[in-house]
Amino acid sequence: xxxxxELRYLLLFLCLIIIVGVELKHLESSSAETVSESSSTDExxxxxxxxxxxxxxxxxxxVVKEEAEGIYPVSYDDSWGAERTYGGERTHEGCDLMAVSxxxxxxKVCSMTDGVVxxxxxxxxxxxxxxxxxxxxxxYYYAHLDSYEKAFEKGERVVAGQILGRxxxxxxxxxxxxxxxxxxxxxxxxxxxxLTGKERAINPxxxxxxxxx
Amino acid sequence: xxxxxELRYLLLFLCLIIIVGVELKHLESSSAETVSESSSTDExxxxxxxxxxxxxxxxxxxVVKEEAEGIYPVSYDDSWGAERTYGGERTHEGCDLMAVSxxxxxxKVCSMTDGVVxxxxxxxxxxxxxxxxxxxxxxYYYAHLDSYEKAFEKGERVVAGQILGRxxxxxxxxxxxxxxxxxxxxxxxxxxxxLTGKERAINPxxxxxxxxx
Numbered sequence: 001x002x003x004x005x006e007l008r009y010l011l012l013f014l015c016l017i018i019i020v021g022v023e024l025k026h027l028e029s030s031s032a033e034t035v036s037e038s039s040s041t042d043e044x045x046x047x048x049x050x051x052x053x054x055x056x057x058x059x060x061x062x063v064v065k066e067e068a069e070g071i072y073p074v075s076y077d078d079s080w081g082a083e084r085t086y087g088g089e090r091t092h093e094g095c096d097l098m099a100v101s102x103x104x105x106x107x108k109v110c111s112m113t114d115g116v117v118x119x120x121x122x123x124x125x126x127x128x129x130x131x132x133x134x135x136x137x138x139x140y141y142y143a144h145l146d147s148y149e150k151a152f153e154k155g156e157r158v159v160a161g162q163i164l165g166r167x168x169x170x171x172x173x174x175x176x177x178x179x180x181x182x183x184x185x186x187x188x189x190x191x192x193x194x195l196t197g198k199e200r201a202i203n204p205x206x207x208x209x210x211x212x213x
Numbered sequence: 214x215x216x217x218x219e220l221r222y223l224l225l226f227l228c229l230i231i232i233v234g235v236e237l238k239h240l241e242s243s244s245a246e247t248v249s250e251s252s253s254t255d256e257x258x259x260x261x262x263x264x265x266x267x268x269x270x271x272x273x274x275x276v277v278k279e280e281a282e283g284i285y286p287v288s289y290d291d292s293w294g295a296e297r298t299y300g301g302e303r304t305h306e307g308c309d310l311m312a313v314s315x316x317x318x319x320x321k322v323c324s325m326t327d328g329v330v331x332x333x334x335x336x337x338x339x340x341x342x343x344x345x346x347x348x349x350x351x352x353y354y355y356a357h358l359d360s361y362e363k364a365f366e367k368g369e370r371v372v373a374g375q376i377l378g379r380x381x382x383x384x385x386x387x388x389x390x391x392x393x394x395x396x397x398x399x400x401x402x403x404x405x406x407x408l409t410g411k412e413r414a415i416n417p418x419x420x421x422x423x424x425x426x
Binding site for chain 2: 009012044048050051052202203213
């Protein structure tokens with residue numbers, strides 16, 4: 001009898017071990033699959049596709065060269081994530097092209113891409129701004145303008161290189177037209193839609209560097 | 214005696230069940246973590262950070278200019294995703310810089326980045342290849358070389374601009390040294406690690422364009 005009991009338990013043991021082994025394998029493989037389906041194939045491809053779309057959209061530097069000197073009249077560095085305080089603590093979600101000469105309305109701002117005017121007019125932080133959406137759905141934002149080149153309307157098509165307005169120092173005030181609260185510069189923003197549908201800013205610095213030819 | 218045997222097995226059983234339960238829970242929770250981390254808020258930041266890392270890494274075009282003409286002796290376009298058939302149906306996961314003159318060993322290939330030699334030697338598809346990993350973990354792959362500049366060793370540090378070898382037409386053969394199965398060119402690959410830890414190729418075309426100054 002003792003022998004039979006022992007054998008019975010041993011068999012049960014073996015079965016259990018086999019079942020557990022199979023279960024573990026299944027879990028491991030299914031989690032690997034889930035991960036690769038949900039996160040890698042799609043997100044990776046999605047975001048890389050968005051980056052490629054930005055690259056394809058961009059055709060020219062957003063400030064027009066000074067004819068006399070043949071250079072872009074701005075200086076800038078990678079200020080991504082730097083602190084900004086107007087309107088509450090926040091980080092800088094763009095790139096500031098600082099005018100070499102601090103004069104309102106002197107330098108021309110042009111569209112880096114083809115696209116459609118999505119937003120136009122006053123923003124407390126951005127001042128006189130214009131937002132252009134490209135055909136691939138990337139949003140390009142130009143802020144602190146001194147003036148617009150013309151009365152743009154929402155939905156109007158613009159082409160890469162088209163003059164949007166003049167560089168200025170508008171913004172940081174509720175009152176439309178507030179000027180002079182900082183040095184003359186162009187704030188450039190580039191926004192992609194993330195997988196949850198939210199607009200997210202990407203760092204324009206490297207793309208601008210590329211356009212500076 | 215029988216009772217003692219039974220008890221002993223029962224106890225062993227219980228222990229086993231507890232261990233298995235703990236193991237299963239652990240597996241489930243760890244896979245859930247991976248998925249949740251990767252699936253919404255952070256994936257955007259993660260991939261954008263990887264793209265920024267590539268931008269920061271890249272310092273020079275991977276082919277040395279012809280001194281006489283002052284131009285890069287290659288032509289290339291965006292062949293991302295184009296079909297390739299050697300070694301089974303697959304898509305092209307890189308960018309081919311075609312030599313303007315179809316001569317093996319004529320043009321110098323240099324590292325686009327600082328980094329460490331991760332892989333070196335023969336690959337059936339890639340021929341004589343070298344893989345460099347940058348400090349930020351991006352993998353840069355140069356394939357079809359005619360020869361190496363020297364006997365590189367795994368783990369050896371290289372700097373941006375350092376000559377790696379000569380452009381060639383090696384590869385597409387099991388036999389190390391197989392040459393002449395296609396026109397002389399440099400295949401450039403750039404790989405980032407996705408959120409599941411898998412190496413994924415990104416399109417080098419735009420980055421190469423940027424380096425071509």
